[in-house]
Amino acid sequence: MPSFLVVDAAPETLAAAREAAGARTEVRAAASLGEGLEMLRGRKWDAVLLSLDFEAADLALVSRLAESGVQPNSVVLTSSRPTMQAMVESSRLGVLGLIATPVNADELAALLREVFAGEDVVPLPPADAPADDEETAIGASPPMLEVFRMVGRVAGSAATVLVLGQSGTGKELVARALHRNSPRSSGPFVAINCAAIPENLLESELFGHEKGAFTGAIARKVGRFERAHGGTLFLDEIGDMSLPLQSKILRALQEREIERVGGEGRIPVDVRVVAATHRDLRSAIAEGAFREDLYFRLAVVTLNLPRLADRGTDLDLLIRFFVARYAVRYGRPLRGVSRTVMDLLQRHPWPGNVRELKNVLERAVLLARGPVLLPEHLPLDQLRSHTGAPAPENASPLPGYAPEMSMEQVEALHIREVLRLVRGHLGRASEVLGFHRNTLTRKIREYGLEDAVRA
Incomplete structure (x- = not known):
């Protein structure tokens, strides 16, 4: 079971952390910085939430924790007064993210997915080629x-x-x-x-x-x-x-x-x-x-x-190859690619061929902090802008959509379409939508979409 340590004195932060992590994660709390440091020394945690509002907590503490074996890419920072400089510095340190308090559970869940994304992950090949090698052509088609x-x-x-x-x-x-x-x-x-x-x-x-x-x-x-x-x-x-x-x-x-x-x-x-x-x-x-x-x-x-679209299974091979290469180049701890990402990339027609694929994956790796490449790391607007065929004039971007619909109706329609896309798989749907799985389950129940979920 994944473990999550919350070092924050605010009860509402712990409540949001429990919702974000889900029932299958062990969540423990420390109400003071001293207690939290003691718990960090006592065992290894899969993820840590650390409040910068404690008097002695600062970004230098993250570096000191790294020396003790706490990887920055497993740390989420919170602050009641986040600044641009703190955001830039925390990004440079490689933490999962810096979010404002009160903590939004869905925002925290999106960060934790980078650590806890364990299902349907396609592993990367060994990155044994030089990270700056640009002369390698690969393919098996x-x-x-x-x-x-x-x-x-x-x-x-x-x-x-x-x-x-x-x-x-x-x-x-x-x-x-x-x-x-x-x-x-x-x-x-x-x-x-x-x-x-x-x-x-x-x-x-x-x-x-x-x-x-x-x-x-x-x-x-x-x-x-x-x-x-x-x-x-x-x-x-x-x-x-x-x-x-x-x-x-x-x-x-x-x-x-x-x-x-x-x-x-x-x-x-x-x-x-x-x-x-x-x-x-x-x-x-x-x-x-x-x-x-x-x-x-x-x-x-x-x-x-040949066009990339005509190279069959080479696309999977190239995705894994480039992600592994860019992970080495940019020092990202990636070990795999979410199956949802693979599905999304497979559906894109790649009019720019391998050059476009490289650009998309380089950007995605740069945005990744955890061990798995996820849909939120992709430029989804760019990928969805090419459907492979011109859309009819005034065509709806969503089947069944009408401007007269309420936001709740549009959201229900979109959730159903995403569930159809991922064949009813709740985990993949939550990745695409950016919802925590618990939030998605609640919305499915509210909108009566149980029939679209895979049994």
């Missing part, structure tokens, strides 16, 4: 395994590779893997996003320029082709390049030499080119927007990266 096989077959050659895929699917990761596993791995890997640089500057970025070549050219500049000599040049979003620049890229690939802007001499370059785009180059060729001869020069080998 058939389309990703085919990509890995192709990389293994062509990495050792000098062939030009064209990588196709939506934004965020990992095109640069593939390019780096090709370079890292090639005979050129000791040479430079130089990347440039052709869509991110204004057209009038892109030629100079690629080929360099001589001093005085144009207004503002106050010194000679070495371009990306020269910088990549002996290594790999990654031309990302090459489908956004203008036709005149395409012809110059083609010439550089064919003749293996370049000319700086404003220069007269030819400069030999030994570069392997990997290009990438999210555009349909065949359609661009038909529209006259992309050179067919350049396409065939680039597409000696073509790799197609």
Whole structure:
């Protein structure tokens, strides 16, 4: 049974703590700071509530408790006069939270879920990779395994590779893997996003320029082709390049030499080119927007990266992998992901692919304090903003909703919808709604929603 020590002299705080912790948690109370410190020395507690209103209690006490084995991520602080500085300092110390008195039971319950969330938790893999390693591509789905096989077959050659895929699917990761596993791995890997640089500057970025070549050219500049000599040049979003620049890229690939802007001499370059785009180059060729001869020069080998939505069980694998990585990077004590979080992430279509998933999980890990990643750590508004299909004009965000309904009717409707989403599982529903399970049970009884609860 989980244990919870409440070090607070106010009887109403103890009452709120008992409601928040629930019947399956052992709740003990200490009416003075001295008594509380004695009880902390006597045994290990799963969670501790500590009032900063005691005369000798301050944030430095949290650090001293940590030296005695009380982990800050198991501590909730309360204060009758919370300040911004105290909030910032308590967050820096890694406590679960600082809340104002009188304590709101639901607010406290939301914090305690980070400690007591024991049901339906998906464990994390060992975080044995460096926390700052950004070059790891993982996956077990058939389309990703085919990509890995192709990389293994062509990495050792000098062939030009064209990588196709939506934004965020990992095109640069593939390019780096090709370079890292090639005979050129000791040479430079130089990347440039052709869509991110204004057209009038892109030629100079690629080929360099001589001093005085144009207004503002106050010194000679070495371009990306020269910088990549002996290594790999990654031309990302090459489908956004203008036709005149395409012809110059083609010439550089064919003749293996370049000319700086404003220069007269030819400069030999030994570069392997990997290009990438999210555009349909065949359609661009038909529209006259992309050179067919350049396409065939680039597409000696073509790799197609699947959307995250098409990678099946890779999503679960990636969620656990990134959460473990970010937990190490940011020093969070996470050991698992709530099954409700996994369900919510599975329902999202991920239009931004792996890049979007990484951003969502990095933010979630930053907000987590306890051992389990919970729904309140997710940007739920962002996840719910993509339904996978456009909603009809004036469509209700909730089935059966009407503006004429009272707040109680809307709440009942929303609770029923959440229960449907989690298949009647009370624990998961309380996580999504932000209610303590006891509060949710009471509301289900009040609104007559017993039929929506799993037996």
